[in-house]
Amino acid sequence: xxxxxxxxxxxxxxxxxxxxxxxxxxxxxxxxxxxxxxxxxxxxxxxxxxxxxxxxxxxxxxxxxxxxxxxxxxxxxxxxxxxxxxxxxxxxxxxxxxxxxxxxxxxxxxxxxxxxxxxxxxxxxxxxxxxxxxxxxxxxxxxxxxxxxxxxxxxxxxxxxxxxxxxxxxxxxxxxxxxxxxxxxxxxxxxxxxxxxxxxxxxxxxxxxxxxxxxxxxxxxxxxxxxxxxxxxxxxxxxxxxxxxxxxxxxxxxxxxxxxxxxxxxxxxxxxxxxxxxxxxxxxxxxxxxxxxxxxxxxxxxxxxxxxxxxxxxxxxxxxxxxxxxxxxxxxxxxxxxxxxxxxxxxxxxxxxxxxxxxxxxxxxxxxxxxxxxxxxxxxxxxxxxxxxxxxxxx
Numbered sequence: 439x440x441x442x443x444x445x446x447x448x449x450x451x452x453x454x455x456x457x458x459x460x461x462x463x464x465x466x467x468x469x470x471x472x473x474x475x476x477x478x479x480x481x482x483x484x485x486x487x488x489x490x491x492x493x494x495x496x497x498x499x500x501x502x503x504x505x506x507x508x509x510x511x512x513x514x515x516x517x518x519x520x521x522x523x524x525x526x527x528x529x530x531x532x533x534x535x536x537x538x539x540x541x542x543x544x545x546x547x548x549x550x551x552x553x554x555x556x557x558x559x560x561x562x563x564x565x566x567x568x569x570x571x572x573x574x575x576x577x578x579x580x581x582x583x584x585x586x587x588x589x590x591x592x593x594x595x596x597x598x599x600x601x602x603x604x605x606x607x608x609x610x611x612x613x614x615x616x617x618x619x620x621x622x623x624x625x626x627x628x629x630x631x632x633x634x635x636x637x638x639x640x641x642x643x644x645x646x647x648x649x650x651x652x653x654x655x656x657x658x659x660x661x662x663x664x665x666x667x668x669x670x671x672x673x674x675x676x677x678x679x680x681x682x683x684x685x686x687x688x689x690x691x692x693x694x695x696x697x698x699x700x701x702x703x704x705x706x707x708x709x710x711x712x713x714x715x716x717x718x719x720x721x722x723x724x725x726x727x728x729x730x731x732x733x734x735x736x737x738x739x740x741x742x743x744x745x746x747x748x749x750x751x752x753x754x755x756x757x758x759x760x761x762x763x764x765x766x767x768x769x770x771x772x773x774x775x776x777x778x779x780x781x782x783x784x785x786x787x788x789x790x791x792x793x794x795x796x797x798x799x800x801x802x803x804x805x806x807x808x809x810x811x812x813x814x815x816x817x818x819x820x821x822x823x824x825x826x827x828x829x830x831x832x833x
Contacts, residue, residue, distance in 0.1 A: 489784065491799075491833055493829045493831060494831075494832050495827050495829055496526065496827075496830050497532060498825060498827045499532070499825060500524070500532075500825075500826035501824055502519040502807075503517065503518055503807060503820045503821075503822070504517045504549065504550050504551065504822075505617075505807075505820070506552070506818060506820055507554050507564075509554075510558065513526060513528065514818075514828060515535070517551070517566065518548075518826075519547075519548035519550075520548055521541040521548060522534055522538070533592055535594060536594040536595065537594045537595030537598050538595060539566065539581045539598065540570075541569055541570070542576035543569075544569075544610075544611035545610065546611050547576055547611045548569060550566070550568055550569070550578075550617075551565075551566065551617050551618050552564065552565070552566050556624055563582060563654075565580060565581070565618055566580070567580055567615070567616040567617075568581060569611075569614045572607060574607045575607040575608045575609040576607060576608070576609070577607040577608075577614075578606055578631070578645075579602060580602040580618075580628060580656055581600050582598070582601045582654075583595035583598035601652075602628070602650075602652055604630050604646070604650075605645050606631075606632075606633050606645045606647075608634065608646075613633050613634050614630070614631050614633070616629055618685065619694060620687065621651070623659075625652060625659040626651070626659075627649055628649070628651075629682035629696060630645050630647065630649075631682065632646050632647035632718065632719075633647075636718060637719065639679060640678060640715075640720065642670040642674065642677060647679045648674050649674075649676045649679060649682070649685075650674060651673065658672035662712070675712055676710035676715070676716060678715040678717045679696070679708075679718055680718040680719070681698055682698035682708075683699065683754065683755040684697035684698070684755060684775075686757050693709050694709065695757070695772070697757050698718075700722060700724035700748070700751050701724040701725060701732060702726060702727050703725060703747075703748065704724025704747055704751065705724075705752055705753070706723070706744035706746070706747045707772075707785075707792070708742070711742075716741065716742050717733075717738065717741040717742065719733050720733040720734055720738055720741060722736070723736055723744075745790050746785070746792040752774075752777075752781075753778035754776060755776075755807050755808065755822075756807055756808035758772075759811070760773060761811065764833055765817070771784050772785040772787055774809070775807055775808060776797075779797070780803055780805055781798060781799055782797070783795055783797060784796045784797075784798055802821070802829075804822070804827075806821060807820045807822035812830075816832065
């Protein structure tokens with residue numbers, strides 16, 4: 439439930455290695471007096487001083503901001519969960535963008551991810567995910583529009599259209615997902631949560647608890663694994679996910695990586711492959727919030743293992759791979775926002791193995807909702823509160 443029910447961070451278990459089952463384990467303890475949790479993949483790795491960055495506030499007064507995208511001429515598009523889209527200027531000024539879709543703003547639902555088209559400078563196209571209400575309950579939808587700021591009267595989304603509406607409809611405000619990422623062909627990965635009803639993640643006629651792959655117009659993308667299988671929704675790329683609120687394409691391999699919420703523990707990093715099943719809720723490294731066992735255990739034939747998991751939960755949201763030369767010691771690292779954990783997790787990678795972890799920004803005592811690397815090379819994060827902030831990290 440978005441990190442509100444997880445216990446205090448005391449230790450972490452993590453699983454690393456091949457996605458095909460050749461896995462190694464490591465356990466580390468929270469070191470008193472150190473502002474991060476050092477996680478080690480081998481006995482000779484140990485805690486070290488926290489990476490030095492300065493948190494510079496670009497804008498404040500944002501109402502539960504969810505996602506940020508970077509405008510090519512400067513400034514930022516920021517979604518607020520209650521349904522407002524803003525242009526945030528470098529000096530902190532904020533302009534509301536007209537023309538956003540009506541959202542179901544309840545619990546974790548509302549206006550969620552925002553990304554720009556890969557050809558934004560030519561077409562000015564913006565994509566938004568949002569929770570869309572209906573008499574049958576709310577589901578996760580994808581909205582496409584053109585950003586217009588040319589008339590001098592402010593910014594607006596024009597020619598807007600909901601190009602995809604998931605059938606993951608349910609009542610209540612739990613587990614919508616939802617992040618977007620473009621693959622190398624310009625198709626869109628879209629993550630959907632299980633809406634608080636885990637068994638639906640194993641129902642292939644249901645978009646719930648899945649990663650989808652769509653064309654830029656919202657149709658099933660060519661090459662999807664189940665286009666000719668009537669038992670599956672044709673948009674599905676992978677199934678068996680709980681609530682993925684992080685997605686990014688690896689800058690070298692082009693593979694999609696996701697991070698999803700576990701229950702009481704069991705937050706997972708996955709590399710979803712076409713047609714594969716990632717297990718929720720049949721297998722999990724977490725437990726029910728009341729403490730009971732989830733499903734059948736941690737492994738089952740035909741279901742994939744995460745490359746890494748947290749226990750207890752950090753409640754992850756937002757992720758970015760570091761390619762910028764502004765942080766030379768971070769090159770190739772993976773950054774993941776933590777809501778319940780109130781930090782930015784910096785994971786050192788060796789291929790698909792996580793070899794160490796460091797907790798950053800712990801002194802902010804803020805829930806981190808999103809993390810992105812900007813075109814200027816700086817890392818930006820959004821804090822999740824009624825006085826949310828857009829923060830730039832300066833080395």
